[in-house]
Each structure stands twice: as structure tokens, then as C-alpha cells.
Amino acid sequence: MEMKKTGRVVTFSPGVSVLSYAAVGGRQEGEGPLGSHFDEIDNDSFLGCQTWEQAESELQHRALEAALQKGGMTAEDVDAVLTGDLLNQCVGGSFALRNEPLAVAGLYSACATMGEGLALSAMLIAGGALKRSAVMASSHFCAAERQYRMPLPYGSQRSPTAQWTATAAGCCLLGREGDGPYLTHAILGRIVDMGITDATNMGAAMAPAAIDTLTALFCSTGTKPQDYDLIVTGDLGKIGRDIVADLMGRDGFLLDDRYTDCGLLLYDRKRQDMHAGGSGAGCSASVLCAYLLEGMGAGRWKRLIFAPTGALLSPTTTFQKESIPAVCHAVVFSAQR
Amino acid sequence: MEMKKTGRVVTFSPGVSVLSYAAVGGRQEGEGPLGSHFDEIDNDSFLGCQTWEQAESELQHRALEAALQKGGMTAEDVDAVLTGDLLNQCVGGSFALRNEPLAVAGLYSACATMGEGLALSAMLIAGGALKRSAVMASSHFCAAERQYRMPLPYGSQRSPTAQWTATAAGCCLLGREGDGPYLTHAILGRIVDMGITDATNMGAAMAPAAIDTLTALFCSTGTKPQDYDLIVTGDLGKIGRDIVADLMGRDGFLLDDRYTDCGLLLYDRKRQDMHAGGSGAGCSASVLCAYLLEGMGAGRWKRLIFAPTGALLSPTTTFQKESIPAVCHAVVFSAQR
Numbered sequence: 001m002e003m004k005k006t007g008r009v010v011t012f013s014p015g016v017s018v019l020s021y022a023a024v025g026g027r028q029e030g031e032g033p034l035g036s037h038f039d040e041i042d043n044d045s046f047l048g049c050q051t052w053e054q055a056e057s058e059l060q061h062r063a064l065e066a067a068l069q070k071g072g073m074t075a076e077d078v079d080a081v082l083t084g085d086l087l088n089q090c091v092g093g094s095f096a097l098r099n100e101p102l103a104v105a106g107l108y109s110a111c112a113t114m115g116e117g118l119a120l121s122a123m124l125i126a127g128g129a130l131k132r133s134a135v136m137a138s139s140h141f142c143a144a145e146r147q148y149r150m151p152l153p154y155g156s157q158r159s160p161t162a163q164w165t166a167t168a169a170g171c172c173l174l175g176r177e178g179d180g181p182y183l184t185h186a187i188l189g190r191i192v193d194m195g196i197t198d199a200t201n202m203g204a205a206m207a208p209a210a211i212d213t214l215t216a217l218f219c220s221t222g223t224k225p226q227d228y229d230l231i232v233t234g235d236l237g238k239i240g241r242d243i244v245a246d247l248m249g250r251d252g253f254l255l256d257d258r259y260t261d262c263g264l265l266l267y268d269r270k271r272q273d274m275h276a277g278g279s280g281a282g283c284s285a286s287v288l289c290a291y292l293l294e295g296m297g298a299g300r301w302k303r304l305i306f307a308p309t310g311a312l313l314s315p316t317t318t319f320q321k322e323s324i325p326a327v328c329h330a331v332v333f334s335a336q337r
Numbered sequence: 338m339e340m341k342k343t344g345r346v347v348t349f350s351p352g353v354s355v356l357s358y359a360a361v362g363g364r365q366e367g368e369g370p371l372g373s374h375f376d377e378i379d380n381d382s383f384l385g386c387q388t389w390e391q392a393e394s395e396l397q398h399r400a401l402e403a404a405l406q407k408g409g410m411t412a413e414d415v416d417a418v419l420t421g422d423l424l425n426q427c428v429g430g431s432f433a434l435r436n437e438p439l440a441v442a443g444l445y446s447a448c449a450t451m452g453e454g455l456a457l458s459a460m461l462i463a464g465g466a467l468k469r470s471a472v473m474a475s476s477h478f479c480a481a482e483r484q485y486r487m488p489l490p491y492g493s494q495r496s497p498t499a500q501w502t503a504t505a506a507g508c509c510l511l512g513r514e515g516d517g518p519y520l521t522h523a524i525l526g527r528i529v530d531m532g533i534t535d536a537t538n539m540g541a542a543m544a545p546a547a548i549d550t551l552t553a554l555f556c557s558t559g560t561k562p563q564d565y566d567l568i569v570t571g572d573l574g575k576i577g578r579d580i581v582a583d584l585m586g587r588d589g590f591l592l593d594d595r596y597t598d599c600g601l602l603l604y605d606r607k608r609q610d611m612h613a614g615g616s617g618a619g620c621s622a623s624v625l626c627a628y629l630l631e632g633m634g635a636g637r638w639k640r641l642i643f644a645p646t647g648a649l650l651s652p653t654t655t656f657q658k659e660s661i662p663a664v665c666h667a668v669v670f671s672a673q674r
Contacts, residue, residue: 094649098662103525127464188440312431325435
């Protein structure tokens, strides 16, 4: 398996194969347009646990179990798990994996974690350090609200630019050998901060990072948006998606209808009153593992860019009046090796 | 460059080279036994910034700058930075690197972050995905105290088993070509939780993870403690260090005097009143980059195991009466390729 680095993009030939994938979601995710694509929907926000934080770990645990089972594998077949989430000290993944016979690399890229995990994992597999890996990420609306914003019982009003943190986890198993889809390109993002300070408008804060990474991807690979059947950022929502489409269009990259965002796919914004759209590390992870990879398997798309974005702020930095740094890691999936 | 996986251990032949390293610390670190080995000591706990969280970012920023300068490199010479810290949402690293021309992979393994970064980095370099990388980690006593425990002005009494979070950052540059020392083996840890619930006794909580990883390292490589000049965990402190020495001794691995811990090296426990010793992601990172790599360069040790440990708890999980999962990632440094 060869790896070539052009600019910031690593190309794999043949591509690293997706072996299996699974997504688990909550009630709102089940009622959304992708509801029927999830492997499991649990309408209990506690997932049978005592706290929402434990429930988030349970989401990851179930997603990993489902992905292993669908792939006919056990934990022993996987060399390492790369995982992350939004909870302080990333306890979602750590508690999901405690006392499991699995080597673990903990990641943090906020809502871009699934992109970071897929990019690193593909590089580790193509280079020979791992044979098979699991990549996963999660978020939980109730745990995120009380950690980042307000306790839920306050019933705080949400701003029109706000996004809805998904209660979901996605897990994707990658390996050197398999029947695809194949991960053919990966790029790790730079941290871009254009000075946005409104923590209720993450789409605007993250859009510049998406533009930086997508532009580098197109330029380094010598491709244009029309060479892909689908380009999906995540989770910029309506506002961030439109900023990316607008600014990249001015630079000559016409994204048009082939471009959408995980935060727009997961929910019906109007019917479900989701304001600017979905967000959370579990949003892009579950949209990939419930919908995008399945669609590639069914031949709906032959080549797609998956480019999750993350806002790297904390409540502390917001209180300290800092602006919001963001990152976007991207990978290309192809039906062909 | 070849990679071979035996059990859970990845062996690099020839080894991945250390290109440069630097450590920056605060006043207490300057007054400790390793003070003169640091590249920079800043006695101002704010490092000229307005908050302790900003000061922690500044520690990372200065450590990276110093490591690049000592290695005769610029940011453009490095393919990616792997970084992490203890602050919520890992803002220490993210803010240190915003708007820098550097691809970033955010990590979280609590105080074991430097070990995770070195292990992943070596695998990525040996596999060909990166040519050169920077690995760094930080912690800040004042930022950690108010986030994990109590606001400093409360003057809370510390338990005898408690450790002192280091105000420090270490940065290590790795590359395919160089004059060493060389990173020859790496192992990513599993998450081990033996049921310890006392968040003021991290040494006891983390010791089982260190035992799990060190045992796997010795068994998979067919080596014994006597094959190494120095074995350093971090940051178990006095209590955790003694548990590891005791239990591994009973299993036939006599660690004796060649075994110590970063939390015991960084401070003079008695004179500086550090209770069980030092801790924090910046403790093992700075001990490595101030003292251990320098000692290898000077021929003091020919082969050493660096095995940072991390407690993967959060204040929230402690309030929820959870026990403490822990992880230990280990790498072997050798003077020979």
C-alpha cells in the first residue's frame, strides 16, 4: 500500500477499506430524515443509564459493538480504537472502553473528531502500524447543553444561529483489505481563527477552517468540486454552509448542489425546529455511518468528500472573551480502490 | 524504515529519530532538581498573559518555538503537530496553534498525552505519512486547580496522597532522519479501571494501567527490566510508583533502582512540600524534554522506557461516584538506531 504526500494531502493507493460501520441515535435523530438509516434508535435519553454522561458512553459502546458485529469481528480483531467526544476530559470514549481488550488513542478536535480519527487511522493502516482500526465519536444533547450552555430545566431560549447537538455516535472500522468503500485521501486541518466571538454562531466561526482545508484538498489533488458526487462538511449548519459556498464560489470553486452539510442532513430543520441545524461530534460521525457510507455501498455516490469541522473553544475561553479557533479535517471516500 | 508488530508493540528499525526538544516551566519547576535543565523558566504564573489558561497556551507556544529554533527549523519544516493538555476542550494546544501554518491533531490521554503523541507520531513517520512531526503537551497548576478542584484563593488543604500539577510544557520533534536518540518501540495502552474512586489518589488509580502496559512491553519484546538503563513512568508519584514496583516484582519483573517516575524527578518532594509528587500532562512532557533526552544525548543512559500514565476521569464523573479509568502509553528510546 503506497502513500504519497502532495502539499498537505496524503494519497493512499490502493485506498484504505471501510470494513464495517454503525450508528446509534436518540429520539430526535430517529424522527429526522435519516432515522431509518440508523442501526439503533433509543428513545430514552438516558439509554438505561443513570446520567446523560453515562448515556453518551453507552452510545459509543453500542456503536462499536454494532460495527464489530456487522463486520463479523470481535474486539480482538481490531488493533486500536481512535475515539473522541465533547465531554470535559473526553470521558465519553474513555468510559465506553474501560477494561476492554483494546488499545486506545484519545482524540480531540471537537465536532471534527471523526475526520481526525479517519485521517490518522488511514495513515496508520497504510503505513503498516495497524491492520484494522475502529474510529468513533459521539455527542449527547443533554450532556452538552448543561456542560457548554445552561442546565436544561432553565428552558433557555436559543438564538436563531444556534445549532442542536446530536445525541448520537458513529463507529467506522477501517482495514488494509476489504471491499470498500475506500478512503483514498486525507488531510489534517490547520487551526483557523478569523475573530468570530459569538459562541451561538459556530457555523460562522468554523466556515473559514472548512474553506482552508477544502481549498488545500482541491489544489493539492488537482481536482475541482465537479470531480466529486457529494461534498459534505459537518457541522456548519445552514449559516456556515452558505458562507462556505459563497466564499469558495468567489474563489472559483463552484460547489453548487453537490455540497451539503451533516448538520443539514440529520434533522428536518423546520419541522423539528432545529434553528441553524445539527452539530456535535456525534452529528458528522453518525451521518457518515448511518447514511453516507451506506449510500456509497448502494452506488448512489461514487466519490465523496467528508470534511467535519470543529470549534475549538471552551466555555472558559468564551467567558475570557476569546475568539473561536476552528479546524476542519477532510477525507475522500471512493467506490474504487 | 521497517515496522513490525509483535503483540501490541510496534518496533521501528531503524528507530525514528529525535530531532530536537525543549521544555518550559514555571517557578516551582525552576526551583526543583531539574530547574537548570529547562530551556526557559518563567517565574510569572501568567507568563505575561491575562489568564492562567492563556498562560498554558503560551507555555506550549514557547516550547514549540524553542524546539524548532534548537533544531534549526521553522514551522514549515514540520508536517503536523500532535498536541494535548488537561484543560476542558484541550484549549491549551488549540489556542497555542491558532493561525499557525501547521496541521494539527488534537490528542487526549490526560497526563499520558505525551506518550500517546510520541507513539502515534513514530508510527506515522515510520509508515511514511509524515516526514517530521512535533509532539507536545502541557499543564498549568493554577488552571488545573480551579478546573479540577477548588479556586486557589480557597487555600484548600491537600491530602497526603495528592500530587502537584506541573506548570510546564515539553515539545519533542521527531523525524525519519537524524542523529538520535531514537524511538525504537511504541505501545498504545488499554483503559484499565480497578475500581479506585479517590480522586485525590491518582497514583493508585493509574498504577494498574502502567503495570498492564509495561508487562505487555516486556513480554512482547522478550526483554526484562535489566535490559534498560532507566524506566520512567509518569506521573504516578510516590504511591503509584511503589505500587507498580511491588506488584511487578511479585510477577517476576524486578524494577529496582532503575525505575523512577516523572512525578518524583520534577520536584524535591520534601523541600518543596509536594506530597505524593508531581503530575499533569506537562510533568512527563517536560521531564522528558528537559532531562531524559538530554541525559541520553550525554550518554548517561543508553536505553530507556518512557511510560506516561493518565487518569481519564473528569470532575463530573467523580461527582457521579464513578471509579477512575487510566491509561499508560509507552515508548522506548535508544542511543542506537
